[in-house]
Amino acid sequence: MGRGCGDAPTAAVARPADGDAWLGIWRATVLALVALMALLVATMPALAQDAAPAAVGAVQTTTSIAPTDAGLEVTRTTVAAVAAPEAPAEEAAPVPDKGDTAWMLVSTLLVLMMSLPGVALFYGGLVRTKNMLSILTQVFVIVSMVSLIWFSWGYTLAFTAGNPFFGSFDKLFLKGVDATTLAATFSEGVVIPELVFVAFQMTFACITAALIVGAFAERVKFSALMVFIALWVTIVYFPIAHMVWYWDGPDAFVAAAAEGEAAFAAVAANSGYLFNMGALDFAGGTVVHINAGIAGLVGALIIGPRIGYGKEAMPPHSLVMTMIGASLLWVGWFGFNAGSNLEANGVTAVAFINTFLATAAATVAWVIAEQVAKGKASLLGAVSGAVAGLVAVTPASGFAGPGGAIILGLVAAPICYAFCTSIKAKLKYDDSLDVFGIHGIGGIVGAIATGILVDPALGGQGVMDFLAEPGTIQFTYPGAATQLWIQVKAVFIAVAWSAIGSAILFTLVKMTMGLRPAADAEREGLDVTEHGERAYNY
Numbered sequence: 001m002g003r004g005c006g007d008a009p010t011a012a013v014a015r016p017a018d019g020d021a022w023l024g025i026w027r028a029t030v031l032a033l034v035a036l037m038a039l040l041v042a043t044m045p046a047l048a049q050d051a052a053p054a055a056v057g058a059v060q061t062t063t064s065i066a067p068t069d070a071g072l073e074v075t076r077t078t079v080a081a082v083a084a085p086e087a088p089a090e091e092a093a094p095v096p097d098k099g100d101t102a103w104m105l106v107s108t109l110l111v112l113m114m115s116l117p118g119v120a121l122f123y124g125g126l127v128r129t130k131n132m133l134s135i136l137t138q139v140f141v142i143v144s145m146v147s148l149i150w151f152s153w154g155y156t157l158a159f160t161a162g163n164p165f166f167g168s169f170d171k172l173f174l175k176g177v178d179a180t181t182l183a184a185t186f187s188e189g190v191v192i193p194e195l196v197f198v199a200f201q202m203t204f205a206c207i208t209a210a211l212i213v214g215a216f217a218e219r220v221k222f223s224a225l226m227v228f229i230a231l232w233v234t235i236v237y238f239p240i241a242h243m244v245w246y247w248d249g250p251d252a253f254v255a256a257a258a259e260g261e262a263a264f265a266a267v268a269a270n271s272g273y274l275f276n277m278g279a280l281d282f283a284g285g286t287v288v289h290i291n292a293g294i295a296g297l298v299g300a301l302i303i304g305p306r307i308g309y310g311k312e313a314m315p316p317h318s319l320v321m322t323m324i325g326a327s328l329l330w331v332g333w334f335g336f337n338a339g340s341n342l343e344a345n346g347v348t349a350v351a352f353i354n355t356f357l358a359t360a361a362a363t364v365a366w367v368i369a370e371q372v373a374k375g376k377a378s379l380l381g382a383v384s385g386a387v388a389g390l391v392a393v394t395p396a397s398g399f400a401g402p403g404g405a406i407i408l409g410l411v412a413a414p415i416c417y418a419f420c421t422s423i424k425a426k427l428k429y430d431d432s433l434d435v436f437g438i439h440g441i442g443g444i445v446g447a448i449a450t451g452i453l454v455d456p457a458l459g460g461q462g463v464m465d466f467l468a469e470p471g472t473i474q475f476t477y478p479g480a481a482t483q484l485w486i487q488v489k490a491v492f493i494a495v496a497w498s499a500i501g502s503a504i505l506f507t508l509v510k511m512t513m514g515l516r517p518a519a520d521a522e523r524e525g526l527d528v529t530e531h532g533e534r535a536y537n538y
Contacts, residue, residue: 094182094189094190094191095191096182096191096192096193097190097343099344100185100190100192100342100343100344101192101193101196103339103343103344103348104192104196104197104200104339104342104343105196105199106335106339107200107334107335107336107338107339108196108199108200108203108335108339109335110331110332110333110334110335110336110339111200111203111204111207111332111335111336111339112143112203112206112332113328113331113332113335114203114207114328114329114332114333114335114336115139115143115203115206115207115210116139116140116143117325117328118325118326118328118329118332119139119207119210119211119214119325119329120135120136120139120140120210120325121321121322121324121325121328122321122322122325122326122328122329122383122387123135123139123213123214123217123325123433124136124318124321124322124325124535125316125317125318125319125320125321125322125323125324125325126214126217126316126322126432126433127217127218127316127317127432127433128218128314128315128317128525129317129525129535129536130524130525130526130527130528130534131217131218131525131526131527132317132318132527132535132536133526133527133531133533133534133535134218134222134525134526134527134530134531135213135217136535137222137530137531138210138213138222138225139210139213141222141226142206142209142210142213142225142226142229143206143207143210145226145229145230146202146205146206146209146229146233147202147206149205149230149233149234150198150201150202150205150206150233151173151174151202152172152173153169153172153173153234154202154205154233154234154237154238155171155174155177155198155201155202156168156169156170156171156172156174157169157234157238157239157242158201158205158238158239158241158242158245158246159171159197159201159241159242159245159246160246161246161248161270162242164243164269164271164272164273164276165239165242165243165272165273166238166239166242167238167242167246174198177194177195177198178195179193179195181193181194181195182194183196183197183342184248184249184250184251184252185249185250185341185342185343186250186341186342186343186347186464187250187343187345188250188251188254188473189251190343192342192343197342200339200342201241204241204284204287204288204336205233205237205238205241207288208233208237208284208287208288208291208292209229209232209233209237209292211288211289211292211293211296211435211439212229212232212292212295212296212299212435213225213296214296214432214433214434214435215293215295215296215297215299215300215431215432215433215435215436216296216299216300216303216430216432217432217433218306218432218522218526219303219304219306219307219432219516219517219522220299220303220515220516220517221513221514221515221516221517221530222526222530222531223513224509224510224513224514224515225515227509227513228299228505228506228509228515231505231508231509232295232501232502232505235501235504235505236291236295236497236498236501236502236505237287237291239497240286240287240291240494240497240498241287242272243272243273243274243275243493244272244274244275244279244281244286244287244490244494245272245275245281245287246271246272246275247268247270247271247272247275248267248270248271250464250473252267253267253268253466253473254466254471254472254473256268256466257466257467257470257471258470258471260470261467264466264467264470273493274286274490274493274494277486277489277490278463278478278483278486279486279487279489279490280395280396280399280450280451280454280463280483280486280487281395281447281450281490282337282340282341282351282394282395282396282397282398282399282450283336283337283340283351283394283395283397283398284336284340284394284395285391285392285394285395285396285443285446285447285450286395286443286447286490286491286494287494288394288439288443289391289394289439289440289442289443289446290439290440290443290444290447290491290494290495290498291494291498292435292439292440293435293436293438293439293440293441293442293443294436294440294494294495294498294499294502295498295499295502296431296435296436296439296440297429297431297435297436297440298498298499298502298503298506299502299506300429300430300431300432300436301429302503302506302507302510302515303506303510303515303516304430304516305428305429305430306430306432306522307519307522307523309430310428316380319379319380322379322380322383323379323383326383326386326387329386329387329390330359330386330390333355333359333390333394334352334355334356336355336394337351337352337354337355337393337394337397337398338351338352338355338397340397340398341398347398347461348398350397350398350401350402350461351397351398353402353405354393354396354397354398354400354401354402354404354405355390355393355397355405357402357405357406357409358389358390358392358393358397358405358406358408358409358412359386359389359390359393359409360389360406360409361389361405361406361407361408361409361410361413362385362386362388362389362390362392362409362410362412362413363382363383363385363386363389363409363413364385364410365385365409365410365411365413365414366381366382366384366385366386366388366413366414366416366417367381367382367385369381369413369414369417370417373417373421381417384416384417384420384434384438385413385416385417387438387442388412388413388416388417388438388442389408389409389412389413389442391412391416391438391439391442391443391446392408392409392411392412392413392416392442392443392445392446392449393405393408393409393446394443394446395443395446395447395450396408396446396449396450396453396454398461399450399453399454399460399461400450400453400454400458400459400460400461401453401458401459401460401461402459403458403459404453404458404459404460405453407453408445408446408449408453411445411449412442412445412446412449415441415442415445416437416438416441416442416445419434419436419437419441420434420437420438423437424437444491444495447487447490447491447494448484448487448488448491450487451480451483451484451485451486451487451488452480452483452484454477454483455477455480456475456477457477460477461475462475462476462477463475463476463477463478463483517529517530
């Protein structure tokens, strides 16, 4: 058919059938769902990057969406992401172990028991009836007063960085010490609450001061004694404690040694003089026993002997009390020695067993010496031997082996026995309750012997060495001659410091307020004349 001008073709509008309409709707819906899913996939890597930076070399995938004639086109691109390395995580602060803390709290109570009632009953039974209560009062009040002094300025003078001889005033009245502050032990990363350490060391200050009174028992004024003790712990005890025991702790020493000898020397210079010298005193041979024994002897010489000394009998009024006191001392000494490790571990067990064995050996040795010299063994001799063994093993308790502790007890007891009997009689000084003979001499013997017994070849633990393998703690032995000389020097310094300081303080108190009661008061007894009461009313 031919086409004319009126028949020109026109564009027709397509009208889909019903089936085609539903197909178009489904196609549009599917495309919309695909686009939504692609959008979610595209945003997930960005969310992950916001949550945590990608590590070096991590793989990242990005997704892009673009319209095309055929619909939406999804394109994925994979690339290696490079991110800055993460900063190293800080080491967690050490946390006190509950077992260590509990052990140290128990040890603190055990050492307090040594003073109250241990020393009080031990000394009280050895004096005459008319002076029993005076001894109990002196010991009880000394413990109370020294505790307050320790809180006020004692702790900061003994256990803060200052100079080689005494600490600073940084922790005056325990400033900055609370439930969150920590104290180092002898193991890396092991700490205890500082308040526990404060309390434990406080009991040492208390018992050291209380021990002195036995040397001049029955002849000292109560008020003068209290003034002397307050001055003595400040001028004599706190500096000795700082010189022997203060250091920055094992973590500081290990870290400094790893940096080199110069850094180690700088940290070591913060330590007490005797500690930095290498002197060994695990639990107080120099700090407690030599210190108290020498101070007691000086006091006995300056005050003079008791009226009637050497002319009339002055027997103990109750050896039962003395035996009870000695038993409490032995039990409490496990806290004194084993607690000085400041944590519960194998070395604590070493100090524990050594405290047991040295005491037993010294008891037997003293009784044998009495049997040989006098033909009879006595209860007084047995308990005196026990205390001599406890004193001698104190500086060596965590260093010696069990066999060494037994030998130390066997050797120390006869030496102390000689000083408490024949030597004292020949020199004619009145050390009433043998404070010098047992604590002074026993402390000297034990402190020097520690230099030998610490040798690992003899079963000892060795000496901490931070430079043998920098960054670690090794236990070595410098040799008997070297360590013995260090111990002898430490003993000499402790004796000199205590003797000179005590002599000055006793003389000062004597000149200002008098040390000794009137002769009539002394004859009547200090229970009545000093305190207005009696220990016994029957």
